[in-house]
Amino acid sequence: NAGVMQNPRHLVRRRGQEARLRCSPMKGHSHVYWYRQLPEEGLKFMVYLQKENIIDESGMPKERFSAEFPKEGPSILRIQQVVRGDSAAYFCASSPRPDTQYFGPGTRLTVL
Amino acid sequence: ELKVEQNPLFLSMQEGKNYTIYCNYSTTSDRLYWYRQDPGKSLESLFVLLSNGAVKQEGRLMASLDTKARLSTLHITAAVHDLSATYFCAVDAAETSGSRLTFGEGTQLTVNP
Numbered sequence: 141n142a143g144v145m146q147n148p149r150h151l152v153r154r155r156g157q158e159a160r161l162r163c164s165p166m167k168g169h170s171h172v173y174w175y176r177q178l179p180e181e182g183l184k185f186m187v188y189l190q191k192e193n194i195i196d197e198s199g200m201p202k203e204r205f206s207a208e209f210p211k212e213g214p215s216i217l218r219i220q221q222v223v224r225g226d227s228a229a230y231f232c233a234s235s236p237r238p239d240t241q242y243f244g245p246g247t248r249l250t251v252l
Numbered sequence: 253e254l255k256v257e258q259n260p261l262f263l264s265m266q267e268g269k270n271y272t273i274y275c276n277y278s279t280t281s282d283r284l285y286w287y288r289q290d291p292g293k294s295l296e297s298l299f300v301l302l303s304n305g306a307v308k309q310e311g312r313l314m315a316s317l318d319t320k321a322r323l324s325t326l327h328i329t330a331a332v333h334d335l336s337a338t339y340f341c342a343v344d345a346a347e348t349s350g351s352r353l354t355f356g357e358g359t360q361l362t363v364n365p
Contacts, residue, residue: 181357183353231294
């Protein structure tokens with residue numbers, strides 16, 4: 141059973157471009173969580189999704205950020221018109237039910 | 253708002269010594285987790301603590317939970333260099349159980365020969 145997969149692992153964007161981060165949960169896991177980690181800080185919750193539903197997006201910035209978890213395919217975290225402050229590591233986690241979360245390797249976003 | 257505080261934030265210790273990392277949280281919790289993160293890597297799950305008085309041990313690491321004091325500890329026994337990493341505690345608050353984890357700031361541990 142492969143672990144949580146994220147791609148790309150590293151992403152470089154210029155200010156104003158769009159960043160699209162993908163997360164494939166572990167097989168059999170229908171709960172997906174996205175977290176952001178700024179340098180030298182802990183992880184901050186962004187959004188919790190189940191298939192085709194956003195359950196909790198209270199940690200998501202109101203503008204430019206969106207997330208989805210379609211019936212087929214990976215979960216996507218989209219950041220529009222990126223700014224330098226969006227540079228961070230973005231981690232996805234999945235679980236088969238709302239308890240222990242298994243983390244992916246992360247996507248490190250650099251905004252030039 | 254749930255707050256999770258760890259101390260110390262930075263810990264430099266010699267091999268063979270013992271030390272404890274503390275994690276305080278501000279609200280009722282269903283579960284408390286300890287994770288390890290190596291530089292540039294993802295989070296590795298170390299322990300899940302589910303009830304008051306829970307104690308779990310793996311190698312040189314032992315974690316405990318006191319839900320009444322809202323305190324968890326991660327005790328390191330006879331540290332070795334391989335334990336150098338950043339350690340995070342994370343809380344799954346009762347009112348949002350299963351929805352999100354709230355992380356502490358992390359304790360950056362360096363074990364010197």
